[in-house]
Amino acid sequence: xxxxxxxxSPFARKVRIAAIELxxxxxxxxxxxxxxxxxxxxxxxxxTPLKKLPVLMLDNGDVILDxxxxxxxxxELAGGGKLIPASGAARWKVKSDHSMLQGMLDxxxxxxxxxxxxxxxxxxxxxxxxxxNRAWSGxxxxxxxxxxxxxxxxxxxxxxxxxxxxxxxxxxxCGWRKAYPKLDAFHEKMLARPSVKISLPPAA
Numbered sequence: 001x002x003x004x005x006x007x008x009s010p011f012a013r014k015v016r017i018a019a020i021e022l023x024x025x026x027x028x029x030x031x032x033x034x035x036x037x038x039x040x041x042x043x044x045x046x047x048t049p050l051k052k053l054p055v056l057m058l059d060n061g062d063v064i065l066d067x068x069x070x071x072x073x074x075x076e077l078a079g080g081g082k083l084i085p086a087s088g089a090a091r092w093k094v095k096s097d098h099s100m101l102q103g104m105l106d107x108x109x110x111x112x113x114x115x116x117x118x119x120x121x122x123x124x125x126x127x128x129x130x131x132x133n134r135a136w137s138g139x140x141x142x143x144x145x146x147x148x149x150x151x152x153x154x155x156x157x158x159x160x161x162x163x164x165x166x167x168x169x170x171x172x173x174c175g176w177r178k179a180y181p182k183l184d185a186f187h188e189k190m191l192a193r194p195s196v197k198i199s200l201p202p203a204a
Contacts, residue, residue: 002057003070004033004047008169010105010162011067012054013199017158018071020195022078028056037117068098071155083155094156097148101159104138105166107131112170135163136174143180153193161190169201 003019005012019025033044035051048055048065056064056073064070075083085091114128142148142160151157164187167176177184190196 001027001059002029002031004031004044004053004055004057006033006035006053008201009053010109010166010169010201011052013165013201014067014155014158014162015054015056015070015074016199017161017193017195018074018083018155020198021153021158021193022074022082024074024078031057037113068102068155071158075155083153083158085154094154097142097145097156098159100138100141101156101163104135104163105159107134108163108166108170111135135167136176139163139167139176139180139183143182146182149182149186157190161187161196165196165200 003012003015005016007013016025016030019028033041033053035041035044035053041051045051047057047063050065052065054067054070056070058064064073072084075081080086085094108131110131111128114123114131148156148160160183164176164183167174177187
């Protein structure tokens with residue numbers, strides 16, 4: 001299997017953490033890929049017209065898109081029910097939490113593009129603030145979900161770790177640790193896991 005990735009991508013980091021936790025990391029070849037808004041990448045567009053990271057390319061030529069779907073595939077490959085509950089209320093809770101966290105990461109990435117990629121005369125301040133508020137309000141939601149912060153390790157906790165790591169990486173002065181001390185404690189606990197520590201994005 002091959003995985004398109006960038007060390008700076010929180011979505012690719014999610015898959016890396018999952019692959020390590022599931023004991024599958026040695027079965028995946030990591031292929032660096034550069035995706036920049038406004039810049040063509042014809043080769044990668046043939047892999048996925050969406051030009052999003054990551055993508056899992058199977059040995060039979062099939063392509064699996066979206067970081068959650070890739071984790072779900074790897075979880076099944078490892079026997080199932082390890083990072084995503086197999087059934088029942090817990091499954092839908094984890095999937096729903098993950099969907100919110102995925103949306104938060106999407107909004108944070110859009111904020112990054114708005115601040116650093118879009119030409120300054122074209123920036124839309126209210127739009128950027130709205131997307132940042134979505135991420136910030138999501139953190140507030142999870143700050144008060146004690147079950148989320150203490151249950152057995154799962155894909156939504158991986159996603160929350162990636163949200164907080166991306167906040168450190170791209171928005172280092174946002175003050176999330178002071179605003180959300182329970183999330184800070186959760187993040188420190190997650191950093192004790194080798195999969196989380198080894199996958200930290202490069203220094204900005």
